[in-house]
Amino acid sequence: MAYKYKEVANTLRHQIQNGQYEPGELMPDQNQIAKNFNTTRITVHKALQLLMVEGMVYSKRGSGTYVRKDYVPNQHSDNFGKVSPIDKPFGATMTNQGKTVTSKVLELSARIPTKDEADKLIIQPTEPVYVIRRVRYVNGKIFAYEHTIMPTAITTLTEDILEKSIYGHLQQEGLSIEGTHRIVHADKADHTDVDTGIAKKIGEPVLVINQLSYLDDGQPFEISESRFPYQTSRLTADITL
Template sequence: MATKYQEIAAAIRKQIEDGSYQTGDLLPDQSTLAAQFAVNRLTVKKALDGLAKEGLIYKQSGLGTYVRGKIPFVNQETDIAVDDVRGGYEEYGEHITSKVISLDVLLPDEFMQQTLNLKRIDPVYEVKRIRYIDGEPVFFEHTYLPVKLVPELSEEICEKSLYEYMRKQKGIKLGNAFRKFSALAASTEDAEFLAVKKGTPILEIEQVIWMTNGRAAEYSINHVAGDKRSYTVMNVTNLGHN
């Protein structure tokens, strides 16, 4: 189910795509949009921030928010901003399903201790999942979580949404993420779980996610078949020097 800010973003996106808002048009200010959608300005700001990351709109300090229009090579269905920390269920809704390959508890090695800021005696979960979009395998996820963060983690929880469970059931507030992208050739394991040939190009996303209090919440390595997913970044700073 879409959140309110996603509904607002979708409504404005549709108005841009159907020509109700033309390239160069000035959007109504946040107060006007908040009244129009019966929400607060923070919700409107979150919606506009998302559209700005897609490149559909841009902001000029002191002047307002303008329509840029759709970037032809951006695919809304398969592309995601590199700094998006939504969970799969929030992004795909009922289209995503998960299959747990394994759920184990182990003691962290030196790398995991440093990455998740743990002691050697602090156990971590190791979760391997395949994520399907409309029944098609898209993500092979290899995730590590501190046991003390979610002590009752189960396969049933992992088959749904880890992030949603952490947010709604545990009150964990996820904040920042650092992601590293690499191009690799599919391993035997990738070929099996992603239904591709061994050696097929895949995208590896290595990431750490922190909570808003600065504590590490997750370390993961995700593999995606090369033709199933793209990541985008919108530079919103001034590139030129006047």
């Protein structure tokens, strides 16, 4: 299926590649782009988010969307716009195939989203979201602590599902995961890290991954933060130049 937001993203991508919008340049606002493409502002928002995931543009609150200053136009690059392996949101179960992945569910509740959550998930401020907290284990050893916010309209979740694989459940529901915007950084362990076993003491280093993930129709379905013990955490990325 050819989604409208992908058509908009493809056209904007080509315009940036062709130099119609220069690195660092402010792009038209979303209402103007929607008018140009005879579509809705939500569709444009999804298209721009896709370009953000690809590292082509960035959004500045209160100012607009800009082409990244470090972007170098290259119309002949076959790799441009592809999500690198480190950014693919496979989940713990998929990335640890052949191993036993289990979960300890700490929380499964629902509430009204914060303004920031509603904006990122492109939902109404009155639409409820799941609050999910769980500790993941691989072959019986602590792998990560996950804190996830997900719209309840996406799917129905139970503790039984959370003890297994959320992404596997989404696929069984016929939902296809398109990509993710991921930020990886280091942090100092807090009380939650110690309580969940991610760290032995407060202040110890932990690896943190924050991500916003999307379905293939452009709908964001997950805001999550995963925290990993520094002793067993390693990121590997294959980079093609």
